[in-house]
Amino acid sequence: MRYKTVIVDDHPIVISGIAGLLSDLENIEIVQKFESGISLLDYIEDHKIDLILMDIFLPIINGVDLCKTIKQKHPKIVIIGMSSQSERSLVMQFIQNGGNGYILKNASFDEFKNCIYKAIDGEIVFSEEVKTIISQPLSEDLERIPGLSRRERDIALLLSQGKSTQEIADDLFLSFLTVQTHRRNILQKYKMKNVAELITFLLKNNMLN
Amino acid sequence: MRYKTVIVDDHPIVISGIAGLLSDLENIEIVQKFESGISLLDYIEDHKIDLILMDIFLPIINGVDLCKTIKQKHPKIVIIGMSSQSERSLVMQFIQNGGNGYILKNASFDEFKNCIYKAIDGEIVFSEEVKTIISQPLSEDLERIPGLSRRERDIALLLSQGKSTQEIADDLFLSFLTVQTHRRNILQKYKMKNVAELITFLLKNNMLN
DNA sequence: TTTTTTTTACCTGATTACAGGTAAAAGAGC
DNA sequence: GCTCTTTTACCTGTAATCAGGTAAAAAAAA
Structure with a gap:
């Protein structure tokens, strides 16, 4: 055959x-x-x-x-x-x-x-x-990285577009304080100092989009 | 032949x-x-x-x-x-x-x-x-984008690593105020609101490294 | 059903970033 | 020589971020 x-x-x-x-x-x-x-x-x-x-x-x-x-x-x-x-x-x-x-x-x-x-x-x-x-x-690349939750990804995406906490809160119909908590959780999850380092990390690991 | x-x-x-x-x-x-x-x-x-x-x-x-x-x-x-x-x-x-x-x-x-x-x-x-x-x-992609100067690229790179203005100043042996000026110039050059948007832009256009 | 994760929300204080204007010295290009 | 760009530096004030702790619904997983 x-x-x-x-x-x-x-x-x-x-x-x-x-x-x-x-x-x-x-x-x-x-x-x-x-x-x-x-x-x-x-x-x-x-x-x-x-x-x-x-x-x-x-x-x-x-x-x-x-x-x-x-x-x-x-x-x-x-x-x-x-x-x-x-x-x-x-x-x-x-x-x-x-x-x-x-x-x-x-x-x-x-x-x-x-x-x-x-x-x-x-x-x-x-x-x-x-x-x-x-x-x-x-063992290192994929299992070590916890991954963003849906909401966290939404917020990270808006952060990468230069939006402030207040703007994100308005966009997603959330409280300013809620967005602030999410921000902190994301930073702590990956042990990042600020959004600049976070976005570098997320983009290089294709974790946005 | x-x-x-x-x-x-x-x-x-x-x-x-x-x-x-x-x-x-x-x-x-x-x-x-x-x-x-x-x-x-x-x-x-x-x-x-x-x-x-x-x-x-x-x-x-x-x-x-x-x-x-x-x-x-x-x-x-x-x-x-x-x-x-x-x-x-x-x-x-x-x-x-x-x-x-x-x-x-x-x-x-x-x-x-x-x-x-x-x-x-x-x-x-x-x-x-x-x-x-x-x-x-x-007409649009390359000529529209002015490009970073040497010093600006140094600072942008350190920003992407999560460093603060003071840390960058210490790293490059510059005044805090000088770094602050560079930061502002970079943001204005590309009309970006903050470092988050800036770094997204720079990484997506391969302007770091 | 119980447990865990996610999403939501609030308070406070310290630190940092951002926007505005100004300006002099150094170097590159004409 | 002159001009333009780059690099350096300062001052002020407002706005935003970051770090700390806390906690209750809602949803997902066990």
Whole structure:
């Protein structure tokens, strides 16, 4: 049996690179290439597909949402995500939305081939560098940081827009004193001296938006 | 004459994609492929090269510095930069350091071919999307933003670390009042209400570090 | 249901930031 | 030389933040 495979990437060069790589694999058949997720969604309704290799950073619709949409209707299709750089949270998000694996584009040809074969066999696969990314920071980066509550995030966002305590209170229909308490709690939670340090911290850790 | 060409990219897939593309061009001969700039610098001393296609985001040494180094010793080599996303300032920097062109990786095969041919003929070339990037934002993004002076950047950096006016004054051996003046000037320059808004602005525009 | 977290709210005092105006010395550019 | 920008510095007053303690609804989790 030959696995009907499609490639989704907004870089023509990358598509041709992957296509060249996959042409070595006998039981993989490339049936189509796409530069956006929209065109893939059209195609998928009328054609049988077994395997999808997709870039995560795509125009219009991103890889995570694309994966989720496809998996809802076609759970049997094996989907492998790719990107140049990667963050732990992004990889986890992709897997939680049904992805069968994640490969960094700096992976070697052998890594690519191994991952694809294992994914077809039903395994969840990661390229080497992805493995180190998702295993290491678990103890320090994500578990150490408590995370903002909904209200705290609202207030932090308004703080980053330069609003004063009074303005935030007016915006959220709260008492001045309530907002003041939230401010203090946020600062204490991360042991920050003032909003300046807090916002630097929040922005660098992508905790706003 | 066949142009001796090397490709530098830390993604094996991209290398093979470009190699596949260039194999169609009769007067281009790919003599070597590299995953980092260091190995290229070694190679270049002992071998004749006419054309280099290089990724800008490389490990250890970045594309801009690599281009500068090569051009100092070998000004006749034609160097074309590539990247996935691009900022205006980065493209300009690359050209100012001797680059002969810049192509976004989402360019079509035809764009790639055209750019390479024109670059060989001595032109400075850009792919379509790069052209729009470097022409459009001139009036709003870059010229509108005055930029921080050295001292202002020092102070802004310490502010982002949560330091108070007095602490900054102590750190930089300045009067409290001097730092206060700088703070006000920075806020006025960008019409920001307070440090919170300022730091959001500076970080989002990569104006710190 | 009980427990924990979140959200709401108040009081006080010390510290700091912000807005206004002013100005001289040093350096860069023409 | 002159001009513009930058860096340095001072004074005053108002407004806002920060740190301390306290506490009761409301919501979420156990």
